[in-house]
Amino acid sequence: MIFNSITFIVFFAAFLALWSLPFGWTTRRVMLLIASYIFYASWSPPFVALLWLSTFVDFYAARWIASEERASRRRFALIISLTANLGLLGFFKYGGFLEANFESLAAMVGVTYHAPKWNIVLPLGISFYTFQTLSYTLDVYQRRIAPSRSFLNFALFVTFFPHLVAGPIMRPRDLLSQFATPKRASRPMMLWGLALMTLGLFEKIVLADAFLSGPADKVFKAKDALLPLDAWTGVLAFAGQIFFDFSGYTTTAIGAALVLGFSLPQNFNSPYAAVGFSDFWRRWHISLSTWLRDYLYISLGGNRKGRVRTYLNLMITMLLGGLWHGANWTFVVWGGLHGLYLAAERMLTEAFGHREVFKTTAFRLAAGALTFVLVCVAWVFFRAADFPTAARILASMATVPAKAKPLLYLNDILPVALIVATLLAGHWRLRATSLEAVVARTSPIVLATAWSLMGFLVLASQGSENAFIYFQF
Numbered sequence: 001m002i003f004n005s006i007t008f009i010v011f012f013a014a015f016l017a018l019w020s021l022p023f024g025w026t027t028r029r030v031m032l033l034i035a036s037y038i039f040y041a042s043w044s045p046p047f048v049a050l051l052w053l054s055t056f057v058d059f060y061a062a063r064w065i066a067s068e069e070r071a072s073r074r075r076f077a078l079i080i081s082l083t084a085n086l087g088l089l090g091f092f093k094y095g096g097f098l099e100a101n102f103e104s105l106a107a108m109v110g111v112t113y114h115a116p117k118w119n120i121v122l123p124l125g126i127s128f129y130t131f132q133t134l135s136y137t138l139d140v141y142q143r144r145i146a147p148s149r150s151f152l153n154f155a156l157f158v159t160f161f162p163h164l165v166a167g168p169i170m171r172p173r174d175l176l177s178q179f180a181t182p183k184r185a186s187r188p189m190m191l192w193g194l195a196l197m198t199l200g201l202f203e204k205i206v207l208a209d210a211f212l213s214g215p216a217d218k219v220f221k222a223k224d225a226l227l228p229l230d231a232w233t234g235v236l237a238f239a240g241q242i243f244f245d246f247s248g249y250t251t252t253a254i255g256a257a258l259v260l261g262f263s264l265p266q267n268f269n270s271p272y273a274a275v276g277f278s279d280f281w282r283r284w285h286i287s288l289s290t291w292l293r294d295y296l297y298i299s300l301g302g303n304r305k306g307r308v309r310t311y312l313n314l315m316i317t318m319l320l321g322g323l324w325h326g327a328n329w330t331f332v333v334w335g336g337l338h339g340l341y342l343a344a345e346r347m348l349t350e351a352f353g354h355r356e357v358f359k360t361t362a363f364r365l366a367a368g369a370l371t372f373v374l375v376c377v378a379w380v381f382f383r384a385a386d387f388p389t390a391a392r393i394l395a396s397m398a399t400v401p402a403k404a405k406p407l408l409y410l411n412d413i414l415p416v417a418l419i420v421a422t423l424l425a426g427h428w429r430l431r432a433t434s435l436e437a438v439v440a441r442t443s444p445i446v447l448a449t450a451w452s453l454m455g456f457l458v459l460a461s462q463g464s465e466n467a468f469i470y471f472q473f
Contacts, residue, residue: 001039001042001043003197003200003201003204003249003252003253003256004201004204004205004209007042011035011038011039011042012256015031015035016259016260018031019031019032019260020184025181025182026152028182029152029153029156029179030152032156032160032260033152033155033156033159035161036156036159036160036161036164037051037159039161039164040124040125040159040161040164040165043124044121044123044124047123047124050088050123050126051129051158051159053084053088054084054085054088054129054130054133054158055133055154055155055158055159057080057081057084057085058081058084058085058133058134058136058137058154058158059147059148059151059154059155061077061078061080061081061137062081062136062137062140062141062147062148063147064077065077065078065137065140065141065147066140066146066147074141078137078138078141081133081134081137082134082137085130085133085134086130086134088126088130089126089127089130091120092120092121092122092123092126093122093126093127093327094323094327095118095120096118096120096327097327097328099118100118124165125164125165125166127324128163128164128165128166128167128169129158129159129164129165131169131288131291131324132157132158132169132170133158134295135169135170135171135172135291135295136154136157136172136176138295139171139172139173144173145172145173145176148172148176150179150180152179153176153179153180154176156179157170157172157175157176157179160175160257160262162252162253162254162256162257162260162262162264163250163253163257163264166246166249166250166253167249167250167253167267167285167287167288168250168253168254168264168265168267168286168287169287169288169291170264170265170287174264174265175262175264178262178263183260183261183262184261185258185259185260185261189258189259189261190258190259192255192258193254193255193256193257193258193259193260194255194259195255195451196251196252196254196255196258197251197252197255197256197259198255198451198454198455198458199251199255199454200247200248200249200250200251200252200253200254200255201248201252201458202248202454202455202457202458203244203245203247203248203251204244204245204248204249204252205248205457205458205461206454206457206458206461207240207241207244207248207419208240208241208242208244208245208248209245209461210461211415211416211419212237212238212240212241212244212415212416212419213237213241214237214412215233215234215237215408215412215413215415215416216234216235216237216238216241216383218234218407218408218412219231219233219234219235219237219238219393219407219408220234220238220383220384220385220389220393222392222407224403224404224405225392225395225396225401225402225403225404226392226393226396226401226404226407227396227400227401227404227405227406227407228396228397228398228399228400229408229413230396230404230406230407230408231393231396231397232397233408233412233413233416233417234393234408235376235379235380235383235393235397236376236416236417236420237416237420238379238383239272239375239376239379239420240416240419240420240423242379242382242383243268243271243272243423244423246268246285247267247268250264250267250268254266254267265286265287266286267285267286267287268283268284268285268286269282269283269286270283270426270427270428270430270431271283271284271427272372272375272423272424272427273368273424273427273428273430273431274368274371274372274375275364275367275368275371276345276349276367276371277338277341277342277345277371277374277375278342278345278346279371280371280375281338281342288321288324289321292317292320292321293317296316296317296320297313297314297317300313300316300317301313310346311343311346314339314342314343314346315336315339315340315343316339317339318335318336318338318339318342319332319335319336319339320335321335321338322334322335322336322338323335325382329387330381330382330384330385330386330387330390331381331382333381333387333390334378334379334381334382337374337377337378337381338378341374341378368428372424377394377397380393380394380397
């Protein structure tokens with residue numbers, strides 16, 4: 001079941017009707033848990049067992065960790081949780097990747113080995129809920145939180161359907177406590193939640209799918225060299241597509257949770273208005289970047305063990321962050337590029353950051369433009385199916401190949417240019433404020449018109465029900 005489907009609309013409306021009935025809080029929580037399992041099972045019922053396994057292991061591992069005073073046994077309980085969660089993630093997501101690379105390594109040393117074809121299906125959202133449940137046991141281990149006394153509340157923390165398959169990656173302190181007391185949305189919460197759901201579906205269905213996915217697919221599936229205009233149009237289209245696709249999911253998720261009376265944190269904050277790459281990662285996929293910072297980068301030593309170790313920790317974190325996105329070396333290179341960007345930014349800031357010129361508006365605009373261009377260069381590796389494709393597109397972006405022919409037409413190029421330009425302007429407009437603050441200052445007539453127009457365009461563009469890009473991760 002995906003948000004941009006009639007099935008979900010019917011499911012959500014039916015559940016909302018049940019949720020509004022005067023049941024007790026325990027009954028309503030059980031209803032929410034069952035609805036979450038139905039939501040996930042609509043994709044593949046057998047994989048609900050993986051949710052049960054993660055829930056059971058981490059709930060009892062955390063209780064053991066909290067009750068145990070001996071360090072060795074606390075570590076052993078943590079290892080059980082890590083092994084169960086990362087073992088499942090490694091098997092389903094990286095088994096085929098490891099097998100293919102082992103076959104290649106064997107061939108390099110002259111050993112002929114043909115691995116059986118890997119036909120294991122990747123469970124939907126496994127990367128997201130694995131990191132979420134791990135944050136719980138790690139927080140209990142580090143004594144940041146006490147373990148949950150309620151198995152029902154913890155099961156809801158793992159499976160709460162709005163964010164289950166593509167985030168935000170929730171922390172225990174942000175969501176688990178919300179299940180402890182009865183929740184019911186107020187009228188303003190209901191209106192704002194429905195508006196966010198409309199906005200999220202508009203981002204996904206209209207902008208990402210109807211306008212941007214086509215030019216991006218044409219460019220990244222092209223077999224021949226491209227003109228620079230076509231190459232840049234395709235890359236910019238993907239930059240817009242992946243933002244609207246992923247932001248569309250999380251905006252819809254936040255809105256759906258709000259309609260039910262729950263609060264999920266912001267996952268995007270005008271990332272294409274970032275000035276520098278540390279700023280970009282404070283604004284893009286915030287729940288993942290903070291997870292990597294808190295549980296990986298800081299655990300490796302962060303910036304506390306000298307300059308060289310700091311750069312090494314940055315690279316390890318971003319390389320693993322790239323691998324988290326997909327079992328392909330192109331994702332590793334994407335993460336590595338961002339690691340290099342962050343390291344270079346840190347070096348330049350340490351050497352020249354004290355100069356007054358770096359505080360001027362002109363410099364910040366130039367740095368923001370450079371950040372966006374380099375982010376787009378990295379997106380090439382994220383989107384390309386393989387390195388030859390990435391190399392061909394990068395070469396086409398930089399030069400005019402001798403035999404290149406036009407690929408895109410004006411009706412492809414103009415919508416991409418208009419949408420991406422509006423996206424960049426919108427991000428710079430919202431860079432130091434919030435959507436809520438802008439809405440509060442806007443005329444109700446303008447808001448009602450915009451809401452109605454988005455709703456109409458969502459309905460008019462329905463039909464494809466394309467899966468969200470981040471579902472593959």
